[in-house]
Amino acid sequence: MKYEAVIGLEVHAQLKTESKIFCSCSAGFGADPNSQACPICMGMPGVLPVVNEKAVEFAIKAGCATHCTIADYSVFARKNYFYPDLPKGYQISQFEEPICSDGYVEIEHNGDIKKIGLIRIHLEEDAGKSVHAEEWVPEEETLVDLNRCGVPLIEIVSQPDIRSPREATLYLAQLKRILEYLEISDCNMEEGSLRCDANISLRPVRTEQLGTKTELKNMNSFKSIEKALDYEITRQTEILNRGEKVQQQTLLWNADENRIEPMRTKEESDDYRYFPDPDLVPLYVTSDRVAQLQKELPELAVEKKRRFMKEFELPAYDAEVLTASKNLAGFFEETVALHANAKAVSNFVMGEVNRYLSENKKGIEKTALTPEKLAQLLDLIESGAINLKTAKLIFPDIVRSDRSPEKIVKQRGLAQVSDESELRQIVQEVVRNNPNETAKYLAGKIKVMGFLVGRVMRATRGKGNPKMVNQLLLEELNKRKHD
Amino acid sequence: MKITKKEVKKIADLAKLALTDEEKEKFTRQLGEILAYMEILNRVNTENIPPAYHIHETKNVFRKDQSEKWLNQDEATANAPKKFKGYFSVPKVIRKG
Known part of the structure; x- marks a missing residue:
């Protein structure tokens, strides 16, 4: 059976603000561990987060540039889960009322323009960084740096409109270009300021019903994305061809070994127990404000x-x-x-x-x-x-x-030699010193012309005026034709 | 009964709470009572009324995008039971499996 891939991407982009999204810690990259943290981003009891105006502005700009509808009303929600790099026990994100929705990004593939739909763009905070793979980390320990906790992110969720790994990277490249032009994100995949996860399923071609999807994570370069998607398409095709079912799960791309490893059985969305964050008041964005930001777009x-x-x-x-x-x-x-x-x-x-x-x-x-x-x-x-x-x-x-x-x-004495008598002298010398090639040329093997030009250029140490060299060489050779 | 014992167990697991069988019974009953009480709200006709995500009328409270130093590394990690080279140290987390 022939299958087609149905792919949707979730892209996280760090916003280039000076401070974090809900507190005044620096959002800068590369500082000493835990030197840019405060009671708010470390999740101490009794603190009150307040949203960074610039982060909201950047998210709206991203929405405007991708033809989204900007919500006049949006709210922050708590996404609850446990992980050591998330000290509050929840991530502040947006769930039911995201700030941007229903947009698209245009990609050009083989001369055709295709629109990749966007479901939504929402604001959220980043989590901290866990370090365990490095050699210097003590065995059986994970080290946590909370500097990244609370750095503003936008999550851009595409429709499952992508049909091939190539389209996926074209879409990501286009999105990256948009965010860079807006100057709202550095989009550096190596530093992690642009991250990409993919949802992928297969279905028989010319059918509508979606198959069971898997989620691919940990692809931190364009090459990884293309390779990981290729790998996963092959894997799912083999499963389906054996008459078996694809299992819904989260998979990690291992770039060193070029293969996929299962992470954990995918939690149901409900398990995050989203609820509106009572610490943050709703965002109201007027159409005037949107129009003003729209005008500021480069x-x-x-x-x-x-x-x-x-x-x-x-x-x-x-x-x-x-x-x-x-x-x-x-x-x-x-x-x-x-x-x-x-x-x-x-x-x-x-x-x-x-x-x-x-x-x-x-x-x-x-x-x-x-x-x-x-x-x-x-x-x-x-x-x-x-x-x-x-x-x-x-x-x-x-x-x-x-x-x-x-x-x-x-x-450096590299001025082009355009002096006719000087060049002619060199040309004559070359013709004289290469009687075999000259004879070949005169016998109709025009190709040796290139060789002779090369000789002249070498004699001028690459400085001969190429047009004149060609012309003079032809003249000298043709003279001999008549001899 | 508004909530089952199985649901209470699931919620407890998600919150990483270890409940005894007795506690599960107790919380199933108590949470059931709370949910039953909240049922009163369902008598109100809420058609055409948008959901209230927040109890305050306040909106658009913003901060300017300016950074300031709050804690240094030693202060930030002062309460950590275990640290290493300025990091918090926790038992190894394995994401696989």
Whole structure:
């Protein structure tokens, strides 16, 4: 039997606020354990949580950017369970009345646009961090750090609209891009500021009834998500093909061993015994407030991509790559303002700049590269002062150095050789020194042209003006044809 | 009877309370009485009335997003029966199984 996968994702994103959601402790990452905690987030008796205005604002912005309905009235609820990293014995979350609902995110797959529905976005607090896997932790102990307790999160719950692991990662990438553009989350999967769980079931193709689902947790990279979903689809297919039933359970992805391990039998939702938190008063959001926040939204990646295609006449692929991050898109636009050949800027950014960024694992904002430097470098190529090869060669220097690209070219003696008599002399020499190849060319093997060009470029130490080298070489070879 | 002994046991388990058989009987009776009393509310017609999630009329009480230092690590862990390198230390929690 042929099955199709039905996948829904639950994404948790840490909000980039200065303080926690219900108390004034710092929400910063990486501090010493238990140095950012107070009686409120540690669950001491008699304390009163008060909600952080910014966290609410961020959640509304996330809702606006994903076409959600923003609730004019929403409430906080207690989700009760026991775990050492949750000192209160309950997590403050939203249950019956979430702040955002009924939205969607658009993904583009094989040229088609598909809407992935959102059931809801709600606000909640993060739990603390348990440490036990590390070597330095004493055996038979779990260590608890409460710094993360009370850090604001939004949980974004998608409809089960996702049909493949590929769609799942496209959706997550799109969502990540939206949150980054809004500047409401760092979305760093390694640091855990973006986390993703998946619900997955199979059903025979062209049927409506949903199968029994399992929940997949602990996937902390895009690669993990794709691999874990692939693994789970195969596993469920095998179970169904044997005529057995899938058991509803929670599974953990083990990235080291590339396999899935069962966690615990899934608790019924009721077991959390949600009830409205009496310590927190309801949130009322007026339509004016929503309209105001809607107006504050920046241009989002999807819009920016469309604009880049139109305004700079870029192919869809270029526009997609350039808008991957807001900072990169901004960098591109600033460079184009200084060097008008947008396609040349795009090519260089997608090639050399992105390569440099991924090799150094940095965002553009963390490098010393400026739009001015890149524009000057591209000016040098356009004017013929250097060729593209040289530009690529000196690029790492351009990034790091305070000197202008022009100065670097001069100091390293890399100016392009465009002097005709100088080049012609070299070309003639190459032709003379490579009689076999020359003969082959003259016999009609045009392919050896590449070899000869290579020889000339080597003789100029890569500085020959490629257009002129080609032209002069043709001239010299053709001369011999007539001889 | 508004609540069964089995339900009382389930609630106790979820709250990690160990009840004796006698206590289970007692709480089943007492909780049943409370629930029966609350039944009075069902006589009120609540059609078209939205649920009240909160007893106060107050709404939108916010804090500004500003952080301040409250406790340091030693103070935060001062009451911990066991700690290790600034962490609270508890018996190993195994998430599997």
